[in-house]
Amino acid sequence: MVIGMKRNNPMMKIIRVFIYLKPIDKTRYGKCKRCGSCCKFTYACPFLIYDKNEKAVCKIYGIRTYVCSKYPLSDKYHETRDVCGFKFKRRSDFSGR
Ligand code: SF4
Numbered sequence: 230m231v232i233g234m235k236r237n238n239p240m241m242k243i244i245r246v247f248i249y250l251k252p253i254d255k256t257r258y259g260k261c262k263r264c265g266s267c268c269k270f271t272y273a274c275p276f277l278i279y280d281k282n283e284k285a286v287c288k289i290y291g292i293r294t295y296v297c298s299k300y301p302l303s304d305k306y307h308e309t310r311d312v313c314g315f316k317f318k319r320r321s322d323f324s325g326r
């Protein structure tokens with residue numbers, strides 16, 4: 230995270246365009262539960278809708294940005310970790326093997 234800037238600061242949306250140029254952390258596992266929480270981070274995306282099963286649907290899925298498709302990039306930038314289906318192995322998980 231940028232020093233001194235809170236995660237929910239709208240400026241983080243812009244800064245993430247550059248941060249997300251990095252590759253996805255290799256320790257990521259799990260899958261998207263389509264909760265839609267990351268599409269509502271800082272503000273609700275106008276392309277977010279919900280189907281009849283209350284699963285999130287992106288109206289522009291095929292052309293969504295790489296920031297959307299790579300979320301969550303790493304544990305550091307995993308703002309919705311409490312509800313997200315993706316997780317990251319912590320360094321301590323690898324120790325003692
Ligand atoms: S463009 Fe689609 S994937 Fe990206 S935040 Fe909006 S609804 Fe979510």
Ligand code: SF4
Pocket residue numbers: 260261262263264265266267268285300301309312313314315
């Ligand atoms: S927060 Fe995680 S589980 Fe929910 S829509 Fe985003 S990537 Fe999928």
